[in-house]
Amino acid sequence: MRTIAEDLPGHPFFAGLDSDALALLAGCAVNMHARPGEYLFREGEPADSFFVIREGRVALEMRLPTGAAVLDTAEQGEVLGWSWLVPPYRWTFDGRAVDHVRAVRFDGGCLREKCAADPDLGYAFLQRIVQVMSQRLHSARVRLLDLYGAS
Amino acid sequence: MVANPVVDPAAGVAPGDDRTVDLTGLQTLIDVLAGRGYAVLGPVVKDGSIDYGPVRKVSDLPVGWGDEQAPGSYRLRRRDDDMIFGYANGAQSVKPVFFPASEVIWRGLRDAEGAVVPRREQHDEGPYAVVGVRSCDLHALGIHDTVLLGRRFADASYAVRRADAFVVAVSCSDPAGTCFCVSMGTGPRPTAGRGAPFDLAMTELLDATGHRFLLEAASERGVEVLREVGGRIADERDRSDAASVTESAVGRMGRWLDTEGLKDLLYASADSPMWDEVADRCLSCQNCTMVCPTCFCTDVEDVSDLAGDSMQRERVWDSCFDSQHSYLHGGSVRRTTKARYRQWMTHKLGSWIDQFGTSGCVGCGRCIAWCPAGIDITEQAAVLREES
Amino acid sequence: MNAALATSSQRVVVEDPMVPRSFVVTRTRQDTRDTATLWLTAMDGAPLAFEPGQFTMLQAYGVGEVPVSISGDPADDGVLQHTIRDVGSVSHALATAETGARLGVRGPFGVGWDVGTARGRDVVIVAGGIGLAPLRPAVLEICANRAAYGEVTLLYGARTPAERLFTDELPRWAAEHGVAVHVTVDRSDDSWRGPVGLVTGLVDRVVFRPELATVLVCGPEVMMRHTAAAFLDRGVAPADVRVSMERNMKCGIGLCGHCQLRELFICQDGPVLGYGLVASLLTQAEL
Numbered sequence: 001m002r003t004i005a006e007d008l009p010g011h012p013f014f015a016g017l018d019s020d021a022l023a024l025l026a027g028c029a030v031n032m033h034a035r036p037g038e039y040l041f042r043e044g045e046p047a048d049s050f051f052v053i054r055e056g057r058v059a060l061e062m063r064l065p066t067g068a069a070v071l072d073t074a075e076q077g078e079v080l081g082w083s084w085l086v087p088p089y090r091w092t093f094d095g096r097a098v099d100h101v102r103a104v105r106f107d108g109g110c111l112r113e114k115c116a117a118d119p120d121l122g123y124a125f126l127q128r129i130v131q132v133m134s135q136r137l138h139s140a141r142v143r144l145l146d147l148y149g150a151s
Numbered sequence: 152m153v154a155n156p157v158v159d160p161a162a163g164v165a166p167g168d169d170r171t172v173d174l175t176g177l178q179t180l181i182d183v184l185a186g187r188g189y190a191v192l193g194p195v196v197k198d199g200s201i202d203y204g205p206v207r208k209v210s211d212l213p214v215g216w217g218d219e220q221a222p223g224s225y226r227l228r229r230r231d232d233d234m235i236f237g238y239a240n241g242a243q244s245v246k247p248v249f250f251p252a253s254e255v256i257w258r259g260l261r262d263a264e265g266a267v268v269p270r271r272e273q274h275d276e277g278p279y280a281v282v283g284v285r286s287c288d289l290h291a292l293g294i295h296d297t298v299l300l301g302r303r304f305a306d307a308s309y310a311v312r313r314a315d316a317f318v319v320a321v322s323c324s325d326p327a328g329t330c331f332c333v334s335m336g337t338g339p340r341p342t343a344g345r346g347a348p349f350d351l352a353m354t355e356l357l358d359a360t361g362h363r364f365l366l367e368a369a370s371e372r373g374v375e376v377l378r379e380v381g382g383r384i385a386d387e388r389d390r391s392d393a394a395s396v397t398e399s400a401v402g403r404m405g406r407w408l409d410t411e412g413l414k415d416l417l418y419a420s421a422d423s424p425m426w427d428e429v430a431d432r433c434l435s436c437q438n439c440t441m442v443c444p445t446c447f448c449t450d451v452e453d454v455s456d457l458a459g460d461s462m463q464r465e466r467v468w469d470s471c472f473d474s475q476h477s478y479l480h481g482g483s484v485r486r487t488t489k490a491r492y493r494q495w496m497t498h499k500l501g502s503w504i505d506q507f508g509t510s511g512c513v514g515c516g517r518c519i520a521w522c523p524a525g526i527d528i529t530e531q532a533a534v535l536r537e538e539s
Numbered sequence: 540m541n542a543a544l545a546t547s548s549q550r551v552v553v554e555d556p557m558v559p560r561s562f563v564v565t566r567t568r569q570d571t572r573d574t575a576t577l578w579l580t581a582m583d584g585a586p587l588a589f590e591p592g593q594f595t596m597l598q599a600y601g602v603g604e605v606p607v608s609i610s611g612d613p614a615d616d617g618v619l620q621h622t623i624r625d626v627g628s629v630s631h632a633l634a635t636a637e638t639g640a641r642l643g644v645r646g647p648f649g650v651g652w653d654v655g656t657a658r659g660r661d662v663v664i665v666a667g668g669i670g671l672a673p674l675r676p677a678v679l680e681i682c683a684n685r686a687a688y689g690e691v692t693l694l695y696g697a698r699t700p701a702e703r704l705f706t707d708e709l710p711r712w713a714a715e716h717g718v719a720v721h722v723t724v725d726r727s728d729d730s731w732r733g734p735v736g737l738v739t740g741l742v743d744r745v746v747f748r749p750e751l752a753t754v755l756v757c758g759p760e761v762m763m764r765h766t767a768a769a770f771l772d773r774g775v776a777p778a779d780v781r782v783s784m785e786r787n788m789k790c791g792i793g794l795c796g797h798c799q800l801r802e803l804f805i806c807q808d809g810p811v812l813g814y815g816l817v818a819s820l821l822t823q824a825e826l
């Protein structure tokens with residue numbers, strides 16, 4: 001079986017990071033999987049994880065009295081979670097596996113330490129996270145317009 | 152560029168066909184046209200302006216009337232002579248003759264099952280002979296021929312009205328302060344091959360020797376009509392007097408529009424502060440588009456009788472200054488006066504060229520005179536040029 | 540159709556593009572809460588051939604007339620199909636028309652997707668909301684000549700799972716014609732197993748050769764702009780991204796002036812236009 005450090009370069013999120021950096025990051029990572037319907041995290045819980053999805057789809061949900069609203073999904077080739085990066089390090093949504101999910105889970109505390117210790121790595125990592133955040137913000141903003149619906 | 156679809160009829164017409172007539176001859180011209188089955192229209196004084204209306208006698212024409220035009224003002228005045236075509240222009244060009252402000256496109260009657268069956272409304276008014284069309288308006292008519300007939304789809308009723316029309320164009324002798332046809336290359340003298348085709352070009356000559364009308368034939372039909380009208384063969388003096396009239400008119404243009412590179416300037420100026428400034432004054436009243444001889448925008452309206460037994464669909468003039476003109480479900484594209492003025496001016500002087508190969512402005516000055524706020528298209532263009 | 544005239548004989552008009560032909564509604568289907576599809580046949584029996592992407596001026600007699608794209612199969616000119624979303628008075632009358640009702644039809648008008656020019660290329664079709672209706676004839680034409688095209692992908696964004704159109708056909712296009720179909724929704728509940736997010740979020744997973752791709756986009760203007768940008772970022776030439784524009788239309792034939800976008804008459808130059816031609820016009824406010 002391939003190690004996590006060998007696997008990471010194949011994921012778009014890590015494209016362009018050198019092998020030293022990847023080895024450093026891999027030290028914070030474990031492989032995990034979730035069955036359909038299983039929660040990767042729940043709203044309000046301490047956010048100590050960053051997920052790199054290798055297979056399957058995760059729904060970001062908000063619980064409503066009438067059920068759950070899905071606000072976003074992340075799937076194969078994407079990453080999930082930045083609450084570990086911003087105080088108070090708490091999840092703001094539920095993360096539920098829609099189908100069988102295989103992912104690499106990074107420990108948030110460990111990532112924070114590595115990034116603080118190596119500012120170059122920290123910058124490269126943050127840059128990538130910000131890009132993801134910006135895409136998701138864009139998606140949320142445009143959907144706020146309710147373009148297909150407004151009637 | 153789209154070619155003018157109305158074939159130039161001037162081929163084969165010789166200067167020897169031209170005639171000079173006196174006031175009686177002018178009456179004969181009207182009679183001859185009427186005798187040939189034309190509904191004869193000409194300038195008449197109406198509602199404080201000059202409009203086209205039925206003309207039977209020379210005295211129906213605006214004998215001794217002139218006009219004074221300035222930004223935001225139009226006034227008829229008594230001339231101190233008996234010139235008949237001594238005014239510049241009125242609120243409307245010939246546009247409404249061929250392209251009425253409102254007309255029924257089709258009527259629907261209900262059949263036995265109660266379903267509407269649309270039937271095209273035949274518009275067979277005319278044929279018209281229009282006397283006294285200014286060169287600027289002739290160019291506007293040519294533009295309408297291109298817009299409404301010269302492309303893939305045609306306005307069918309316009310086509311019918313235009314088909315047989317006989318046009319007597321007239322040279323301008325006394326342009327208004329709002330005129331700028333010279334800078335637009337559209338006047339002041341009708342020129343065969345430019346603008347819409349015409350049949351006769353008339354120049355009114357009034358001096359110590361009397362009242363003359365030089366009638367130059369510009370079509371075979373024109374030649375035929377002139378033969379019937381009679382009068383004497385036009386001579387060199389008539390021609391040189393006519394040339395002086397034009398020369399003097401050219402020298403008295405009230406305004407000038409620098410058209411050099413204007414389209415690109417407008418395209419590049421979509422964000423200019425000029426639009427904000429002009430929008431502060433513009434009332435979005437639509438007057439400029441209603442008096443403009445080239446504006447062609449229309450809307451459709453359905454009219455049903457109360458019982459719902461029949462309905463009719465009408466085509467009516469519209470304006471890009473109307474808030475509904477650009478309406479899409481949810482709101483208008485051009486919500487502000489600024490955007491509407493920009494659309495109007497950019498269309499007239501810019502995008503028109505891409506669409507139809509000519510400017511959409513013929514320099515008639517109507518939009519300047521009839522604007523209640525006195526906004527002047529030539530001035531606004533000059534502001535853009537200064538800014539650039 | 541050009542009534543250009545030179546002689547004085549043309550006083551009787553045979554054909555006037557402003558006068559509708561009557562069609563009868565032969566079948567209806569409620570697609571979603573607010574959208575219905577109509578099947579229409581001409582009372583005069585004459586066929587109505589069209590190019591995918593063209594529209595008709597569709598008229599509910601006495602209520603009004605609006606532009607509506609043809610959503611049917613271009614291979615069948617005997618049936619006219621329209622998919623209409625009820626957003627206002629005219630579209631309401633049309634979307635709720637019943638079998639046997641008569642509607643006025645003028646057209647077809649405008650320039651369509653020109654699907655034929657994409658032969659030999661990869662085709663990416665991106666639809667947002669009701670925008671799938673004008674694209675359906677393009678999909679059908681491509682499916683009918685599937686071997687002539689390379690990779691074919693359909694990205695479709697709907698508001699909610701319940702508001703997806705042509706749900707019975709999407710799996711068929713995928714299974715029978717090798718079209719990679721990706722559907723995403725703006726918002727959902729936990730019964731939806733597909734992606735939630737913008738249709739532009741799907742662009743990254745499309746397989747295509749940027750220099751050999753033709754992209755057809757139809758949806759709200761904002762969605763088309765963002766989608767076009769995503770494909771330009773991936774190396775597709777602006778001319779190879781085609782968008783279908785919407786503007787107020789009163790005639791559909793270049794005469795009424797309502798649909799103007801600067802020098803363009805959307806009804807005649809479009810509605811489908813190369814993105815390169817409109818990109819700079821779409822970012823200018825209130826043009």
Ligand SMILES: Cc1cc2nc3c(=O)[nH]c(=O)nc-3n(C[C@H](O)[C@H](O)[C@H](O)COP(=O)(O)OP(=O)(O)OC[C@H]3O[C@@H](n4cnc5c(N)ncnc54)[C@H](O)[C@@H]3O)c2cc1C
Pocket residue numbers: 478479480481594603604605606607608609622623624625626627628629630631669672673784785786787788810
């Ligand atoms: C080329 C083209 C293709 C279209 N294809 C479809 C289609 O396949 N299915 C569909 O459901 N809709 C389509 N539309 C949109 C459809 O024309 C409008 O939803 C419809 O005009 C709304 O009219 P209304 O009277 O119901 O709404 P109102 O909001 O009451 O609108 C009043 C009037 O404004 C004008 N108007 C409003 N919205 C639009 C608009 N979006 N586009 C043009 N004119 C508008 C119409 O003249 C309308 O009658 C298309 C539009 C265009 C331009």
Ligand code: SF4
Pocket residue numbers: 440445446447448469470471472494495496498499796799
């Ligand atoms: S868009 Fe405006 S300026 Fe252009 S023809 Fe129509 S009314 Fe006139």
Ligand code: SF4
Pocket residue numbers: 439442443444445499511512513514515516517518519528
């Ligand atoms: S824009 Fe003004 S000056 Fe030019 S043709 Fe129209 S009314 Fe006359």
Ligand code: FES
Pocket residue numbers: 787788789790791792793794795796797798799804805806807
């Ligand atoms: S819809 Fe009338 S000009 Fe385009």
